[in-house]
Amino acid sequence: MSVVTWIIRGMSSPIDLLAEQAGALAELIRGMVSAGADSTLDELLSGAKDSTVLDLAARLGQIAKLTDAAAVRVAGEVAKRSDRALAEPLAKRLGEKSATHVLAHTADVSPTRAADWCRVGEQLHARTALTGEPLPSLRPVVADAVDRGLIGLDATRVILDALRAVDPFLSLDDLHSLETSLVDQAQLLGLLDLTKLCRSLPDILNPDGIEPREEQMRELRSMTVSTKRNGMIRAVIESDPESWGFIGTALDARVAPRRPVAFVDADELDNPDQAAADTRTLAQRRHDALVSMARDSLSSDTGDMSGTPVTMLVTVSHETLVSGIGSATIFGIDEPISATTARRLACDANIIPVVLGGDSQPLDLGTGRRLFTLAQRQAMAIRDGGCVWPGCDEPPSRCQAAHITPWHEGGPTDLTNGALLCPFHHRRFDLDGWTLEVHGPxxxxxxxxxxxxxxxxxxxxxxxxAA
Structure with missing residues (x-):
């Protein structure tokens, strides 16, 4: 039986439809159980026909829609009874901040889901005129489709947001026609395509074009930075499309860079090296790409900070720098870093270690002898072609010139003791205990x-x- 045939036009209450679909689901499962009374649900499903499994999925999806429809109606009533204009709002009597909190605690759902129920329920709830007469929902077509399980909660929210956005530009008749059209489209399109369609409507129907909305989004751009209890720095970016065009393109270029082809043996392709594999998640790769962009910015920035070229200052005691045991601090960040990290940062010319004596007074601001010269880096770029880590394709411009034998252990700053490593693999090389050996060429x-x-x-x- 198809989903369409489940819809009984004469029923207006989602509760009636929900009861019917729950009964049909129960009958289907009873039939499966009779075929294997002692089997678990997993065993029943594994032995079921494709059509039976898909029928179960369709029925469960319909039940989920009808459950949300009933929840939306209940949420609308809870919101109505929690109106602050009332003498004794329901939420206040229960000691809750709002109808959302009442539903989250009572129904034991997340605040986000409860908020969605309330948000949709308030817009679809029947209204009352000033004279006390009942009025239909402000969005009657959407309300009817929700009650009959024709559209789900997510699609409903998207449609309501679109109608609210274009309300100032349309007459009542045009708005009603658009509402009907969107409900029809929601039953044909997936949620992603429906969302794209609804987002395009304000730009199409606004007589002033897209510019006003663009300006509104630019005004909403922001970046907030906070320090979490575990010492991690949390940054949240909200960007308008134009700005994100630059940021997103730059991130994508570094997350999936391209570099000249390296010819490898067939056995290396057939048996990839798991130990040298890059196991970072996409989120981690994006973060590292952002750090790489910041490094490049610092290296080319000609501005001043307190009368000196823009740099990142890392304060570390002389004893810690020599022993490699202890901590250091990046200027302006409270959370300390390890001495090993401070040593690694010293490989960048634009990052200066501020060496402190016993009285915490600066003794030294680093020394150029630890740094590879521009000519040496260019020679490494020709020799290495980028990060030398197997499988890494970061180009030379995004790599650090790393000492194979650490500089603080007497390693010379020359080509034989240097190799290009991207910041991620430079960190792995130093912290994980990898070494590099040369055997002839x-x-x-x-x-x-x-x-x-x-x-x-x-x-x-x-x-x-190739030769």
Whole structure:
């Protein structure tokens, strides 16, 4: 039986339809159970026909729509009884802040879901005239479709938002026609396509065009920064489309960069190295891309901060810098960093370690001898072609010139002791205990024993032209 045949036009209450669909679902499950009385639901489903499984999914989806429809009606009534204009609002009598909180606690659902119920319920709830006469819902077509389970809660919210946005530009008749059309489209389109359609309506119907909405979004742009209890820095960005065009394109370029082709052996393609694999999530890669953009900005910024070129200052005691044990601090950030991280940051010319004596007075602002020269970096760029980590495709411009034998352990600042590593793999190289060995013209990354008990060398594949 199709979903359409479930809808009984004569029934106006979602409760009636919900009861009918729940009964039909129960009958279907009883039929399955009779075929295997001692089986679990998983066992019943695994042995069921495709048509039976899909029928169950369709019925459950319809029940979910009707459950939300009933919840929306209940939420509308709770919101009505919690109106602050009343002498004793329901929410106040229950000690709750709002109707949303009443529903969240009473129905044991998330505040977000309760808020959606209330938001839709208030717009679809029947109204009362000043004379006390009952009036239909402000959106009668949407209300009827929700009650009959024709559209779900998410689609309803999208349609109501669109109608509210275009209300100032349309007559009552045109608005009613649009409401009917959107309800029809919601039954044909997926939620994503319906959302795109509804978002385009204000730009199409607003006689002033898209510019006013663009300006409104620009006014709403923001970036908030806060420090969480665990020391993590939380940044939340809300961007208008134009601004995000720059940010998003730059992030995408770094999350999925392209660099010259490296020719690898067939066995390396058939047996990818899991120990050297990049296991970062997409969210982590985006974060690292943003850090990379900030590094580039600092390296090219000619502005001043307190009369000096823009830099990131890392304060660290002399004892900590020598021993590698202890902590350091990035100027302006309360959460400390490890001495190992401070040493790694010292590889960037635009990041200066401020070495402090016992009395916390600056002894030194770093030394240029630890840094590879521009000519050395250019030679590494030609030799390495980018990050030397197997499988990494970060180009030379986004890599750091890393010391193979650390500078603070006496490693020289020359080409034989240097290699290009992106910030992520530079961190892995230093912290995980990887080493790099040279055997004639070939170079190999050697993993630590806890990554690979056999410490199998990973040959560094550099881009080269075909002969």
């Amino acid at each position: 070939e170079r190999y990354l050697i993993p630590p024993i806890w990554v690979d008990a056999a410490r199998t060398p990973r040959r560094i594949i550099t881009p080269r032209l």
